[in-house]
Amino acid sequence: MIGFTILLTFIGIIIMAFASITQKKLADSIVLFMGVGLGSVVLFFIFNAPDVALTEAVIGAGISSLIFLMALKHLKAKA
Amino acid sequence: MSLKRTLPTSVLSGFALSGAFILTVLQLLLQNVPKDIDRAGDALLSLNANEGVANAVTTVVVYFRGFDTLGEIAVLFIAALGIGLMLGENERCVIKAQSNFMLHTGAKLLFPIITLYGVYVMSYGHLSPGGGFQGGVIIASGVLLLLISHRDFEVPHSFIVWLETFAGVAYVLIGLIGLLTLDIFLGNFLPHDVSQMGLLLSGGIIPIIYIIVGIKVGSEMSAIVQSLIKRGDNV
Amino acid sequence: MSSILFIALPLLFGFATPILNKFGKNAVVYISTYMQAFLLYLAFTLLSGNSSHIEIISIAPPLGISFVLNSISLLFVTLFTFMMTLFSLYYLSHRKTKPYKNETKFFILLNMLLAASIGLVLSSDIFNIYVFFEIAGISAYILSSYEKTPSALEAGLKYLITGAVASLFLVFAIVLIYMNLGSLNLALIAQGFETLAFNTKLLISVLLLIGFGFKVEIFPLNFWVVDVYEGSSTLVNSLFSSIVVKAYLFVFFHIVYLFLPSGEFSVFLIYLGALSMLVAEIAGLRQTNLKRLFAYSSLGQVALIFTAFAMQNVDAIQAALFIVIAHSIAKFIIFLALTNIEKEYKSMDITRLKELNSPFLRAVMLIAMLSLLGIPLFAGFIGKFLVLKSLAVSGFIGVLVLIIIASLLESVYYFKLAGFMFSKCEKGEVLKIDFVQKLVFIILSFSLLLIGLVPFFFSDFLHESATFMIDNTSYILNLVGGR
Amino acid sequence: MFEYLNQAEVIKYIVTIGSMSLFFVGLFGLLTQKHFIKIFISIATMETSLFLFFIGNMFNKNFTAPIISEGFTDIAKMNDPVPHAMILTAIVIGMAVLALGVSMSIEYYKLTGNTEIDKMNEMRH
Numbered sequence: 071m072i073g074f075t076i077l078l079t080f081i082g083i084i085i086m087a088f089a090s091i092t093q094k095k096l097a098d099s100i101v102l103f104m105g106v107g108l109g110s111v112v113l114f115f116i117f118n119a120p121d122v123a124l125t126e127a128v129i130g131a132g133i134s135s136l137i138f139l140m141a142l143k144h145l146k147a148k149a
Numbered sequence: 150m151s152l153k154r155t156l157p158t159s160v161l162s163g164f165a166l167s168g169a170f171i172l173t174v175l176q177l178l179l180q181n182v183p184k185d186i187d188r189a190g191d192a193l194l195s196l197n198a199n200e201g202v203a204n205a206v207t208t209v210v211v212y213f214r215g216f217d218t219l220g221e222i223a224v225l226f227i228a229a230l231g232i233g234l235m236l237g238e239n240e241r242c243v244i245k246a247q248s249n250f251m252l253h254t255g256a257k258l259l260f261p262i263i264t265l266y267g268v269y270v271m272s273y274g275h276l277s278p279g280g281g282f283q284g285g286v287i288i289a290s291g292v293l294l295l296l297i298s299h300r301d302f303e304v305p306h307s308f309i310v311w312l313e314t315f316a317g318v319a320y321v322l323i324g325l326i327g328l329l330t331l332d333i334f335l336g337n338f339l340p341h342d343v344s345q346m347g348l349l350l351s352g353g354i355i356p357i358i359y360i361i362v363g364i365k366v367g368s369e370m371s372a373i374v375q376s377l378i379k380r381g382d383n384v
Numbered sequence: 385m386s387s388i389l390f391i392a393l394p395l396l397f398g399f400a401t402p403i404l405n406k407f408g409k410n411a412v413v414y415i416s417t418y419m420q421a422f423l424l425y426l427a428f429t430l431l432s433g434n435s436s437h438i439e440i441i442s443i444a445p446p447l448g449i450s451f452v453l454n455s456i457s458l459l460f461v462t463l464f465t466f467m468m469t470l471f472s473l474y475y476l477s478h479r480k481t482k483p484y485k486n487e488t489k490f491f492i493l494l495n496m497l498l499a500a501s502i503g504l505v506l507s508s509d510i511f512n513i514y515v516f517f518e519i520a521g522i523s524a525y526i527l528s529s530y531e532k533t534p535s536a537l538e539a540g541l542k543y544l545i546t547g548a549v550a551s552l553f554l555v556f557a558i559v560l561i562y563m564n565l566g567s568l569n570l571a572l573i574a575q576g577f578e579t580l581a582f583n584t585k586l587l588i589s590v591l592l593l594i595g596f597g598f599k600v601e602i603f604p605l606n607f608w609v610v611d612v613y614e615g616s617s618t619l620v621n622s623l624f625s626s627i628v629v630k631a632y633l634f635v636f637f638h639i640v641y642l643f644l645p646s647g648e649f650s651v652f653l654i655y656l657g658a659l660s661m662l663v664a665e666i667a668g669l670r671q672t673n674l675k676r677l678f679a680y681s682s683l684g685q686v687a688l689i690f691t692a693f694a695m696q697n698v699d700a701i702q703a704a705l706f707i708v709i710a711h712s713i714a715k716f717i718i719f720l721a722l723t724n725i726e727k728e729y730k731s732m733d734i735t736r737l738k739e740l741n742s743p744f745l746r747a748v749m750l751i752a753m754l755s756l757l758g759i760p761l762f763a764g765f766i767g768k769f770l771v772l773k774s775l776a777v778s779g780f781i782g783v784l785v786l787i788i789i790a791s792l793l794e795s796v797y798y799f800k801l802a803g804f805m806f807s808k809c810e811k812g813e814v815l816k817i818d819f820v821q822k823l824v825f826i827i828l829s830f831s832l833l834l835i836g837l838v839p840f841f842f843s844d845f846l847h848e849s850a851t852f853m854i855d856n857t858s859y860i861l862n863l864v865g866g867r
Numbered sequence: 868m869f870e871y872l873n874q875a876e877v878i879k880y881i882v883t884i885g886s887m888s889l890f891f892v893g894l895f896g897l898l899t900q901k902h903f904i905k906i907f908i909s910i911a912t913m914e915t916s917l918f919l920f921f922i923g924n925m926f927n928k929n930f931t932a933p934i935i936s937e938g939f940t941d942i943a944k945m946n947d948p949v950p951h952a953m954i955l956t957a958i959v960i961g962m963a964v965l966a967l968g969v970s971m972s973i974e975y976y977k978l979t980g981n982t983e984i985d986k987m988n989e990m991r992h
Contacts, residue, residue, distance in 0.1 A: 071869070071873070072872075072873055072878070072928055073869060073871075073872025073873040073874070073877055073878050073881065074869040074872050074873075076872075076878060076881055076882065076885075076923075077872060077881050077885075080881060080882075080885030080886075080888075080889075081885075083885075083889060084885065084888050084889055084892060087889055087892045087893070087912050088892050090908060090912075091892060091893075091895070091896035091900060091905060091908065091909060091912070092896075096902070096904055096905075099904075099905065099908060100904070100908070103908050103911070103912070106912060106915060107915070110915050110918070110919055113919055113922075113923070114918075114919075114922060116926075117922045117923055117925075117926040117946075118926060118930065118931060118932040118933075118946045119922050119926075119932065119946070119950075119951045119954075120278035120932055120934070121204070121206045121207075121278050121279065121280065121283075121951050121955060122918070122922060122951050122954050122955060122958070123278075124270075124278055124279055124283045125282055125283055125286075125955050125958050125959070126915075126918075126958060128283055128286040128287055128290065129282075129286055129958055129959065129962050130911075130915065130958060130962070132286070132290060133286060133289070133290070133370065133373075133374070133962060133966075134911060134962050134965055134966075136293065136374065136377075137373075137377060137962075137965065137966050137969050138904055138907070138908070138969065140377040140378065140969070140973075141903075141904055141969045141972065141973055142904065144973045144976065144977070145902075145903065145904065145972065145973065145976050145982050159899060160899045163895055163898035163899035164895055164899070166898060167891050167894035167895045167897075167898055168891060168895075170891075170894065171887050171888070171890060171891040171894065174587065174887060174890075175883070175884065175887045177583045177584070177586070177587045178587070178883055178887070179880070179883060179884075180581075180583050181564075181581045181583055181584045182876075182879060182883075183563040183564045183924065186565075186566045187566060188562070188566030188567070188947055188949065189566060189567050189568065189569075189949055190566075190947030190948055190949035190950070191943075191947065193948060193949060194933065194945055194947075194948060203934055203935040203936060204933070204934045204935075205933035205934065205935070205945065205948040206933055206934070206948045206951045206952055206955070208948075209948045209949055209951075209952040210952040210955060210956070212448075213448045214448065214449060214511070214512075214949075214952055214953075214956075215448075215449075216448075216449045216512055216515075217449070217511060217512055217515050217952075217953075217956050218956065219395065220503070220512070220515035220516060220518075220519055221515060221956045221959055221960055223395060223398070223496060223499075223500075223519050224515070224518055224519055224522055224959070224960050224963050224964075225959065225963050226398070226399065227492075227493065227496055227519065227522050227523055227526065227963075228522060228963035228964070228966060228967045230489055230492060230493070230526070231522070231525070231526035231967050231970070232966060232967060232970045234486065234489055234526065234530070234532075235529075235532070235967075235970040235971055235973070235974045236970050236973065236974065277934065277936075278932075278934065282955060282959055310402045311402065313399075314399060314400060314401070314402040314403060316399075317395075317396075317398075317399025317400070318396065318399050318400050318403070320399075321392055321395055321396040321399060322396075324392065325392065328388060334388050334392070366959075373966055376970075377966075377969075377970065511953055511956075514957075515956065515960070518960050518964070521964075522963070522964065522967065525967065525971075526967070529971060532974060532978075533978075534975065534978045534979050535990055537971055537974055537975040537978065538975065538987045538990070539990075540971050541903075541968065541971050541972060541975060541987065542987065544964065544967065544968045544971065545906060545910075545968065545984070547964075548910050548961075548964050548965075548968070549897070549910065551964075552910065552913050552914060552917065555914075555917055555957060556917055558953075559917060559920065559921045562921075562949070562950065562953070563921070563924055563925070568949075611990050614990045615990060676990075
């Protein structure tokens with residue numbers, strides 16, 4: 071089961087990352103990027119790295135998305 | 150042919166370039182999958198048992214690779230300084246929308262709980278997953294909640310400055326004390342008995358340093374979040 | 385004991401600034417200068433004491449991080465503290481007329497830059513090198529966009545994006561190293577690197593070359609450098625060209641010598657360096673902005689140092705060290721002088737040199753430019769001569785010709801500049817230079833002349849340093865103790 | 868049903884190919900996108916892919932997390948803590964650089980009204 075979960079999460083992450091990069095609306099791409107962060111939290115947890123998972127959850131998915139959202143507030147919203 | 154019309158050449162060439170790079174790297178990687186060898190981590194794990202710390206990652210972060218953590222704190226410190234420099238001197242904006250009553254009260258209620266959780270994660274870093282970085286960022290996210298919901302809330306600048314000064318100086322001074330007493334920078338000069346493992350005060354200087362790291366990270370992160378949110382809005 | 389002070393003291397200063405601020409408005413500036421002078425004194429006592437000084441400081445001894453202070457790293461530490469002290473001295477008088485906003489922040493950044501550069505040189509742990517790589521990078525990004533003008537911010541952004549990409553590739557290389565060798569200690573990696581499969585070795589080397597290539601400003605990866613030099617303030621440029629690049633160059637070749645002692649990629653690196661030098665000098669020919677022009681000249685000189693280091697033998701390294709010292713001092717003089725000129729004339733156009741009315745500035749700039757060109761009796765000559773000699777000895781005649789062509793091109797624009805400086809145009813008002821600034825200029829040009837006139841006085845020490853740099857076995861033995 | 872995927876080698880292949888594909892996506896974005904936020908997202912994606920590559924390759928499914936707790940005291944059967952510590956450091960550093968870059972681009976936009984990396988030409992007269 072573990073291998074299947076890893077495979078599925080990876081596929082999800084890659085699709086979300088690609089969508090987030092090619093998306094025209096920046097707000098969408100930031101939300102998708104948060105999805106990438108969350109997926110990697112799941113993977114880190116599976117990989118027996120709870121510390122890294124916690125850090126990625128608060129920083130990768132939390133604070134960096136906030137930073138991007140704040141940037142979005144100030145920059146033009148279309149890429 | 151239709152592909153050519155819809156996609157500009159820059160995208161195609163970028164695709165080809167990065168694809169070629171990755172395929173080369175992937176082929177080189179898959180040809181030599183690393184063997185299971187003795188790594189530094191295995192030796193560190195057995196050494197870790199002598200430090201009286203349950204979470205081996207904490208020992209590695211704070212003790213064996215303590216200088217990396219010092220450098221990392223320096224990186225955060227400089228980044229917060231730079232962000233303050235870039236965004237700080239503009240006029241403070243006032244968030245115009247009045248937050249709704251539920252958000253207002255909910256944030257007030259949640260803030261102590263988030264802070265408590267952050268302190269817990271911070272001070273139990275040597276026993277369970279978590280530690281200074283995570284706890285500090287959790288506290289900063291509590292501050293973020295207040296910043297968003299209360300329009301005139303602001304962490305006093307001097308308070309942040311004093312916290313980060315205290316934490317930074319204390320880190321380096323603890324390192325220097327270790328250098329003087331044990332001839333090792335960041336040496337564990339406090340008693341760290343293995344039999345104490347599992348207690349809050351086990352592990353000598355390791356939990357103390359991790360709490361200091363937490364204070365530093367929390368204050369830097371709050372400063373970063375605050376300067377990003379309160380940045381003047383008259384673009 | 386002392387090697388840790390070189391890093392810990394500037395860091396401590398950076399963290400403790402708010403306390404120091406309580407002692408008065410100027411306290412930070414003066415205390416920082418005193419501290420740098422103290423570090424310089426420390427480095428000089430170590431230099432003059434036991435010439436073959438080796439010191440190893442470990443954190444958590446068997447497997448933690450170690451710092452190695454031997455004569456080569458001591459040489460670089462002395463150079464960096466020397467430059468930084470003179471920079472602070474210069475700034476002490478510069479601030480009377482045109483201070484930076486938020487001086488305390490500026491001084492924090494300076495000290496972090498100093499700590500990171502010294503850390504890069506001393507550290508013997510590849511992940512620790514990455515951390516210092518980032519500290520030096522971040523403080524440089526902020527310093528380059530410190531003035532917050534559009535061009536300064538553009539320079540900072542370009543610097544930051546390229547730096548972030550560079551550090552990605554470095555992390556990739558470190559990850560592969562740990563996966564395949566199970567260690568982060570440079571000596572242990574050097575022991576095991578031979579045994580790796582060729583593919584892995586190639587991949588790690590290429591990733592390291594890309595990662596450091598951005599920072600050591602080598603040809604295909606140096607597109608950002610000139611814009612950064614132009615956008616940043618002239619004063620800060622002096623640090624970029626005399627401290628930051630030199631630290632990255634040292635680390636890169638330190639790693640190359642340790643990992644590839646038999647010089648597998650040596651020929652490739654030599655040709656890369658010579659090509660970068662040629663490209664930089666050709667591009668420099670048609671510049672009309674002084675900062676851009678000297679940025680191209682910096683690229684050319686760095687590429688020359690790169691070529692010399694890449695030859696991987698003691699004589700060439702000794703030559704490279706001569707150029708490192710001469711170039712640092714000369715570019716430092718040039719950029720400080722340009723700061724004075726910019727303050728007066730508010731423009732960096734090349735024709736403004738015609739109006740320059742200050743015999744003193746013209747004299748020091750001429751000394752620096754002659755040294756950069758490698759005219760005999762100036763510091764640049766001996767290094768360039770030794771490089772060409774060792775190229776000829778090793779049989780790289782093609783590279784020799786390329787470098788001579790590049791030097792001739794370089795001389796074209798330097799003589800153009802000198803022509804502008806000494807033309808008989810109507811001059812502007814006399815440029816006043818503060819006493820302290822004059823002192824700094826005199827110290828710098830005196831050291832250039834000293835190295836130029838009595839190079840044999842230094843060559844023994846530099847030769848010994850070069851031996852230390854290339855001598856793998858003793859480095860490994862000192863670090864891991866024959867394990 | 869998917870027993871085949873649980874073998875250690877297969878997991879390693881999944882991790883390597885998956886994280887390199889993620890790296891490819893980031894590199895593609897870096898080379899083709901122009902907006903500052905897209906550039907920073909691409910860089911962050913590449914970073915994440917490297918972290919996944921490292922931790923995933925060092926992972927052994929028969930081992931436990933490197934934390935001594937009740938029932939998990941066998942030091943020989945723990946995952947290597949050093950990669951975790953390194954990635955912890957690298958995540959924080961990456962975030963700091965990202966935040967700095969974003970704040971610089973905000974300031975740059977305010978002064979010039981430009982959000983695209985291709986149109987950065989204050990210099991080059």
